[in-house]
Amino acid sequence: QQQVKQSPQSLIVQKGGIPIINCAYENTAFDYFPWYQQFPGKGPALLIAIRPDVSEKKEGRFTISFNKSAKQFSLHIMDSQPGDSATYFCAASSKTSGSRLTFGEGTQLTVNP
Amino acid sequence: KAGVTQTPRYLIKTRGQQVTLSCSPISGHRSVSWYQQTPGQGLQFLFEYFSETQRNKGNFPGRFSGRQFSNSRSEMNVSTLELGDSALYLCASSLLGQGAANTGELFFGEGSRLTVL
Numbered sequence: 001q002q003q004v005k006q007s008p009q010s011l012i013v014q015k016g017g018i019p020i021i022n023c024a025y026e027n028t029a030f031d032y033f034p035w036y037q038q039f040p041g042k043g044p045a046l047l048i049a050i051r052p053d054v055s056e057k058k059e060g061r062f063t064i065s066f067n068k069s070a071k072q073f074s075l076h077i078m079d080s081q082p083g084d085s086a087t088y089f090c091a092a093s094s095k096t097s098g099s100r101l102t103f104g105e106g107t108q109l110t111v112n113p
Numbered sequence: 114k115a116g117v118t119q120t121p122r123y124l125i126k127t128r129g130q131q132v133t134l135s136c137s138p139i140s141g142h143r144s145v146s147w148y149q150q151t152p153g154q155g156l157q158f159l160f161e162y163f164s165e166t167q168r169n170k171g172n173f174p175g176r177f178s179g180r181q182f183s184n185s186r187s188e189m190n191v192s193t194l195e196l197g198d199s200a201l202y203l204c205a206s207s208l209l210g211q212g213a214a215n216t217g218e219l220f221f222g223e224g225s226r227l228t229v230l
Contacts, residue, residue, distance in 0.1 A: 046220075098210070099161045101158065
């Protein structure tokens with residue numbers, strides 16, 4: 001029940017494409033859903049996050065869509081660039097879990113020029 | 114503002130040895146958490162410290178331990194190393210528990226890569 005399932009495991013798109021990464025969770029206590037971006041040799045960095053009181057959040061080229069009834073959320077990257085090539089992790093936490101994030105398995109994104 | 118600093122960045126140990134990793138959080142952050150990252154298991158939560166107290170613990174054996182000092186710096190220790198402990202150990206700091214300033218964001222360091230031979 002604590003798991004967060006992420007797909008796909010890897011994704012290759014052309015520059016300008018719109019990669020979509022999906023995550024699903026089961027624990028209804030989760031109330032915070034961040035996405036982290038990780039480049040090789042670096043730690044993960046927060047990209048964008050959403051709470052379940054909204055169905056969509058947009059920051060620049062990154063958009064989270066959230067479906068509370070389906071317990072699913074996804075990341076869309078508009079006008080993707082080669083510099084977006086990285087590993088993306090979805091995650092979830094609850095009010096009582098402190099800084100304990102439950103991470104998805106990760107998606108390795110490659111944006112070809 | 115300096116980010117989260119982890120030392121050492123790389124280390125090699127042999128089975129049975131122990132290791133201590135260090136983490137300096139962002140100034141003003143009192144919450145420090147540790148994660149283990151491996152290709153097979155992904156990112157897994159080890160424990161969280163706040164004001165020198167362990168606030169949360171993941172599902173790792175007792176060989177994994179940590180502590181936090183009064184200046185919020187944290188260390189984690191792994192005793193009796195096993196081959197499976199080879200991983201990237203990430204430290205993250207945040208403003209969790211510090212009222213309105215908290216956005217929920219974790220700020221990760223670049224990690225300590227441990228190889229156990």
